[in-house]
Amino acid sequence: MSTFGTLFRVTTYGESHCASVGAIIDGCPPGLTLSAPDIQTQLSRRRPGQSNLTTPRDEKDLVYLQSGVEHGVTLGTPIGLLVKNEDHRPHDYSETDLYPRPSHADYTYLSKYGVKASSGGGRSSARETIGRVAAGAIAEKYLKEAYGVEIVAFVSSVGKIHMPSSTPASADSEDDDVTGDVPSSEFRELLSTITRADVDKFVTRCPHPETSERMIQRILRAKDAKDSIGGTVTCVIRGVPAGLGEPVFDKLEAVLAHAMLSIPATKAFEVGSGFRGTEIPGSLHNDAFVAKEGGGLTTVTNRSGGIQGGITNGEPIYFRIGFKSPATISQAQATAQYDGTAGSLAARGRHDPCVVPRAVPIVEAMSALVIMDQVLMQNARSTAAGRLAPITTLPPTMVLPKSN
Amino acid sequence: MSTFGTLFRVTTYGESHCASVGAIIDGCPPGLTLSAPDIQTQLSRRRPGQSNLTTPRDEKDLVYLQSGVEHGVTLGTPIGLLVKNEDHRPHDYSETDLYPRPSHADYTYLSKYGVKASSGGGRSSARETIGRVAAGAIAEKYLKEAYGVEIVAFVSSVGKIHMPSSTPASADSEDDDVTGDVPSSEFRELLSTITRADVDKFVTRCPHPETSERMIQRILRAKDAKDSIGGTVTCVIRGVPAGLGEPVFDKLEAVLAHAMLSIPATKAFEVGSGFRGTEIPGSLHNDAFVAKEGGGLTTVTNRSGGIQGGITNGEPIYFRIGFKSPATISQAQATAQYDGTAGSLAARGRHDPCVVPRAVPIVEAMSALVIMDQVLMQNARSTAAGRLAPITTLPPTMVLPKSN
Amino acid sequence: MSTFGTLFRVTTYGESHCASVGAIIDGCPPGLTLSAPDIQTQLSRRRPGQSNLTTPRDEKDLVYLQSGVEHGVTLGTPIGLLVKNEDHRPHDYSETDLYPRPSHADYTYLSKYGVKASSGGGRSSARETIGRVAAGAIAEKYLKEAYGVEIVAFVSSVGKIHMPSSTPASADSEDDDVTGDVPSSEFRELLSTITRADVDKFVTRCPHPETSERMIQRILRAKDAKDSIGGTVTCVIRGVPAGLGEPVFDKLEAVLAHAMLSIPATKAFEVGSGFRGTEIPGSLHNDAFVAKEGGGLTTVTNRSGGIQGGITNGEPIYFRIGFKSPATISQAQATAQYDGTAGSLAARGRHDPCVVPRAVPIVEAMSALVIMDQVLMQNARSTAAGRLAPITTLPPTMVLPKSN
């Protein structure tokens, strides 16, 4: 189904070549100041045609608010919004229609539904993410105003080109990983300070000048070869209160993984120390507690990525998502038609050689949707508990100390 | 909340030291032959005390069916079941109660609820997974009988010790990954043939004799050092029909990631080519189609991991999950008490130095729950479509060809 | 939240005076022929300005399909649609804004959200039902084509004026209700045969000429007095297969009641014999079984209203809904302002003196949504059970006989 979230809930519609794509955002707190430009900013960061690294399709992607807001203030009722599909060009795709695109969704949609859209990706097109980005922009605005939450995503690798200090897991070895330096103090510092403005200084959205330059060359090489290349996006969420996340099935990292792997072309997700953390002994991997200024506890390191037992501990949340190389390429590929006839397909149309720069606002949007929903869930619980008389009959080690 | 699934739905209860842990499984198809031993087999693979690699707690974990089954046949009504908590021993833990365990859930539970269980992990204990394994065993039995689905998980790494051919992503490099050999043909063959019996020949549940031996030594080294070590589990699901998975927010890989990262101690998930797939150009990464014997299409390679556009294509589904090194270790750690006082904690009690061997049936269970739910979802849709008159007004490229 | 349904799901947005009202319908089976006129018919039966009995606002309520349909066939993807709000006229309402309308939603919306729409009913306006009617029209089209389901609602009372044979419960009495003639054979015949065309012959949508005439006079009397009057709508659903409905919490009558009492201005719901059935001894009230032509069983009477134990038995489903007299009247009422100041309110604007004629398509729509969702739910279960080997180990009285 096309709905995400429990209390802050987005439902989307739209194929790549229908009248419009849109969304209904339900559960937005009333009293939030909101107008179209608040949403447009992130939509514009997502849209095609931003640089010579992305598809030349120039879609304006203007958002039209339909409901839920009056005089620039949310009413608490569902917010309807839509973006018109201006650039149809179905003819671009027509000659190749006998082939399901390799590693694309043509074949599986037809297997599932018995029918599929006549052109383009239909519902599997990346235009589907417009509704997510719009909804995420609303969630993000609330989180910033109410909690000071900051969400920043950036490109951490393209192909084999990685930002320094972003450390994948090792190859087979007898040795231990005794450094335990995950994330490196340098990278942890970056996660603590990076802003969206820092990221947008680079056309790649990789905030490391030298690496960004190498990435540009790599992407242009793919473009010239009528080929494509993948990459990873890292995201940090700062300022999230402790106590968010539902234990057991809806641990926060589980819901984040769900959200991120629902983005088209994703194949991998890791939170905190991730796969690398599997190699570091517990004695080095554990995040020791120390007293926090102003009360409560903080951790010396943050290999947990801000989540322990599925619940936030107040430290920055960070994670990394892998995006495969785009499936649609202009290079000829040997593959079969729907009826099994062997042949060769060279995709027509205009396609991104690398999607990660445009994926950045989508990752931020999905992050905001997850955190927003969890804030509302935890509100429900903690406000209810707050109405009860203080607990006096339990041993003190079972009860939250006053200093917290 | 403690519920997983939409149409096949498991709800669990239980802390580590209460009367029992249990589950209600709702939505099981009626007419399935089922009795306690069908469930006990997987519970016994999960329970502690199976070898000198795991915790010496010897819990029998006998399951008691309460409802939903008569004369060994399911009625279609909810199946209640429970496992008694026999080995309470709360005194084992009492002296250390002033400390939240580093990287464990003590601190975050208290932040969330304001109160927590008096001893052990409470709800965050791995005993919580008993209900999942029981529910998964029921789902798995249905899937095997109705579709011939086979689900096999195994340990693919412990610390830095990896099975051959399981290939993590590369370090920073200018070069391209031009082999595209992901997964290697050797590993793809293993994924196509491995059985649960193969896996259980090894105490590590790593089905590669030499690697298994090295893993044993690594785990014992951690045990001797009162330390712990992490690892990865790989899982393959064979025989799944094409067309499962909900596009957009509930793509099959998203729901699988959600399911897997809800297992305690998990930090990472990748499907198909995973993070490695981000490095391989599209022209090498794409899975070309060829005609399948008996009609329809199959793919030459399977970097997609059996899922394209969030929907199964009929090829084997495979993925890998990273488990961090267990947080609870007997070694002394410098860390703070709840009230901020600095000190040192050496956990008492009996703990697993490495959880991945016991995680194998949990991964299988969560896999079965996901696939089962998607089978029911797709049944709803495809049976409904099947009652409509054939589509005659659309261009043939929009409609599933007869040969499929 | 503004979503209804589990597998066939409608989500709506829109206030009375925003840009548009609309809906996303998710879960429609693929391959259904569908175009705007299929939806427009029911929207036009719902819209204001149809006769001198309803509000003179003349809103065209043209529906615009946005997605989910290509070349007149559904794709299985979400169907977005919207209807523009043409007749804003916020000034009509401005002078009375200091008063919460008695028995309307102004006061409670403000209590809930702390903010409310500036004019009209906002989200509580009956325009909200446009999305329901549109979604219901799609569900209904599927049900008709796939199962031959027929849904017909009609007005059964206005004020104290009742159609013959629609029999409310009795006043206090020592006597038994020994006739058990509920519904009367005359009314049961009407339920079996009535069509939407029969209903639309009457401006009141009460398909009994003499009663309809009396109702017209009653409504005009209310209109002349700047007052309003309530009524009841009866609905029958024919052709529903046996086995729909979820036992326990989601019994079919429970979900129908939920659906119907979610329609604005409703206060009461009864299914089958309803309140009257509480007065008839079990020996007279029970519906005896007899063999049905072609196999299976049917019932001699139908006091159950087609539902037993929360599950359909294949007989016609019928129920009755009570709509209160509309709250907004032009007559002056003594009431307080938001700040507690006593005063007098005479609503401006144009209002329906009686809503039941326009409620008929809304009741039909909600009926279709409920049945459609249950069809999909039951598909999921029964298709799954159908893949299992036949049950051979149970006593025959536990298993569905072959003749069924």
Added chain:
Amino acid sequence: MSTFGTLFRVTTYGESHCASVGAIIDGCPPGLTLSAPDIQTQLSRRRPGQSNLTTPRDEKDLVYLQSGVEHGVTLGTPIGLLVKNEDHRPHDYSETDLYPRPSHADYTYLSKYGVKASSGGGRSSARETIGRVAAGAIAEKYLKEAYGVEIVAFVSSVGKIHMPSSTPASADSEDDDVTGDVPSSEFRELLSTITRADVDKFVTRCPHPETSERMIQRILRAKDAKDSIGGTVTCVIRGVPAGLGEPVFDKLEAVLAHAMLSIPATKAFEVGSGFRGTEIPGSLHNDAFVAKEGGGLTTVTNRSGGIQGGITNGEPIYFRIGFKSPATISQAQATAQYDGTAGSLAARGRHDPCVVPRAVPIVEAMSALVIMDQVLMQNARSTAAGRLAPITTLPPTMVLPKSN
């Protein structure tokens, strides 16, 4: 499915003759003092064998808490509980197994599942309500402690014998209902003051001595005739804060109707003025506002039943539910066997001639579940809104005045 609620959620299992019936209650606020006796009280009011008016089966129905509570305080984790089935006696039912009981669920369960429990009602037995009552007792305890909410249900009619002032709708008439005295001031007074202790003074649970006596005679007459009789239960909920209930599809009255019509044997529901309210002109039916002591508004009358636009206004909520005459009677009935053979069925076993006295705690439980869930939903929203800066840019008539 067997789950009710969104944030406070109960899932039940159990047939009449399996090992136990039980429930998992998820979402209970942490820090609530709770022990088995808090639950047992309502279970004992529900259990059979309380008087000569109910079935002579004497089931103790002792509840066993499994989890979620330590040292008498809730942890915020799921509460597992169960009640053993002690009184199986499957032989009592065996001779009549060839017949589906008229108006019972035997036939429809078999139609739905293709298989059914071998004896008794299986899942459709009233024993299923044990889990509801237990869950409701927990919800109710919270609501009382946190908000002072009081929930009292009582029997308002048996057969045609009604409590004074409970006024069903009228028969066909030209006249208007000009009194508007609904509910009568006498009945409104009773709704404001009645306690559970008042109700339990009467074996019928009808708190009007003379009517109760007449009801006893009526029930005994049914019992002597091996017949059964229905009745109605009225319920009032006092002390509910304004602002609960979700507009549109989950209006509070809709969810209450859903909850109540999910109770076995129910056929009808009305809230506030109910069906009678359809007969009273708007000018007489509307509840005028007046200033409330201490700020805010109250209503002079309460025909709305405490709910306006689907949202509570702070006045007492009251509603009435119709229970049909029980289907299982010892009297011989002409009816068909499953295979269509005509015959005669006289039910064996012990059955209630009238269920309404025992239905009282079930109605209270379902009421508590609904209100509890809505409290948590509204907490989520209002706490979120409370973190935003005050609204200063809107006209004052759009914003909640300070005096509220």
